[in-house]
Amino acid sequence: MEEDVKKSTREEEMEHRQAILKDLILRLHAGDDYEQIKKEFKEHFATVSALEISMMERRLIEQGIAVEEIQRLCSIHAALFADAVTYGQPPTPESEKPGHPIRVLKEENVAIEATLDRIARLLASYLADPDPDLKTGLLKQLEILWGFEKHYARKEYAIFPIMERYGMTAPPKVMWGVDDEIRGLYKKFRRMLEDGQLDNLRVAFETLQQEMKEMFIKEEDILLPMVFDSFTEDDWLKIAAESDEIGYCIVHPESLWKPERATFETEEMMGSVPEGNIAFSTGYLTVKELETMLNRLPLELTFIDADGIVKYYNDGPEEKIFMRTKSALGRDAENCHPPKSVTLMKQLVSDLKSGKKSQEIMWYEESGKFIVVNYCAVRDADGIFMGVLEYVQEAQDIRSLTGEKRQLSE
Numbered sequence: 001m002e003e004d005v006k007k008s009t010r011e012e013e014m015e016h017r018q019a020i021l022k023d024l025i026l027r028l029h030a031g032d033d034y035e036q037i038k039k040e041f042k043e044h045f046a047t048v049s050a051l052e053i054s055m056m057e058r059r060l061i062e063q064g065i066a067v068e069e070i071q072r073l074c075s076i077h078a079a080l081f082a083d084a085v086t087y088g089q090p091p092t093p094e095s096e097k098p099g100h101p102i103r104v105l106k107e108e109n110v111a112i113e114a115t116l117d118r119i120a121r122l123l124a125s126y127l128a129d130p131d132p133d134l135k136t137g138l139l140k141q142l143e144i145l146w147g148f149e150k151h152y153a154r155k156e157y158a159i160f161p162i163m164e165r166y167g168m169t170a171p172p173k174v175m176w177g178v179d180d181e182i183r184g185l186y187k188k189f190r191r192m193l194e195d196g197q198l199d200n201l202r203v204a205f206e207t208l209q210q211e212m213k214e215m216f217i218k219e220e221d222i223l224l225p226m227v228f229d230s231f232t233e234d235d236w237l238k239i240a241a242e243s244d245e246i247g248y249c250i251v252h253p254e255s256l257w258k259p260e261r262a263t264f265e266t267e268e269m270m271g272s273v274p275e276g277n278i279a280f281s282t283g284y285l286t287v288k289e290l291e292t293m294l295n296r297l298p299l300e301l302t303f304i305d306a307d308g309i310v311k312y313y314n315d316g317p318e319e320k321i322f323m324r325t326k327s328a329l330g331r332d333a334e335n336c337h338p339p340k341s342v343t344l345m346k347q348l349v350s351d352l353k354s355g356k357k358s359q360e361i362m363w364y365e366e367s368g369k370f371i372v373v374n375y376c377a378v379r380d381a382d383g384i385f386m387g388v389l390e391y392v393q394e395a396q397d398i399r400s401l402t403g404e405k406r407q408l409s410e
Helices: 002-030 034-044 050-062 067-072 074-081 101-128 132-145 148-165 170-194 201-228 233-246 266-270 287-296 339-354
Strands: 277-280 283-286 300-305 310-313 359-366 369-379 385-394
Touching: 002 034, 002 050, 002 074, 034 074, 050 067, 050 170, 067 170, 074 201, 101 132, 101 148, 101 201, 101 233, 132 170, 148 170, 148 201, 148 233, 170 201, 283 287, 339 359, 339 369, 339 385
Parallel strands: none
Antiparallel strands: 277 283, 300 310, 300 385, 359 369, 369 385
């Protein structure tokens, strides 16, 4: 009974704090004076946990505040909370080991900051004297800086999904939006530099630099404390494995992080596979899902095994370029081609099987169509030849594309 009373009291206190936080932030969004809100915040809160910030943002979104609006004032929120955010617990010795995702993130932030500082110095020299060599140097440093794309991608594709699994849905949406804004600022600055638009170049860079440096604070003082209590070692191992797939920014981990524990298996990373599904290293599908998906591709697929036998074709686009029927299955692939093509096909398969080639692409125009045919060697993890994948596409529509399209069609 006493525990229930204590629990109720804690919940009431949490709700009271949430109500005050929401009121302050809503007033901030409505345009009230920042200094007055900051004063009231300090009167009510000596500290505020990263979890409370997460809950507050989620409730604002549920209340109808647009994610974009929270993103717009994200820097002001961060400044308001900067000296009050508390860690659930201090970083562990494990998280400080080389290769641990937390250490990697912090090391990359140091490298990004150093690159931004180099660009700032080069830019000052270039604006004083627009020398072509300085411009070349700036573009090289910008290419290095673009490594931040992998840094952000690791958050978005390795860390955010786990946060959402623990119910932290609002912070990923907000931070991903700010990440995209920073990507846009980078591309704008680079485009201005390449086009020789010098008038506002300094302002464009300073805006980018400020946003990127503020992101360091958001990641290290808000994001990491928010997840530290919830994420398990298995979660960090999954993030580390996926980080290797996505890539790193400017600097690479000194070594692979291997905690003192049993090997982390793929099954652990994926979770349990539902009954009736085929397990792959990157997920699982039912046979129906797999077949429907393969048939939906705008490609005609054919797989020929290591012995030259046709094992599979999909029922691809409605209008076929190369006709396939079930009578082809189990036949020698040579017998499925007209006599005039046999010599070429034998040479192609020989080159793919021997390793002389890994891929061959052919293309031609016929009856108003632009046809692209790809032949790829399929090998297992040990490099053993498994067969040839052929995929054929009518690409006239793709060939005629110009400009860009980033919006939905009507």
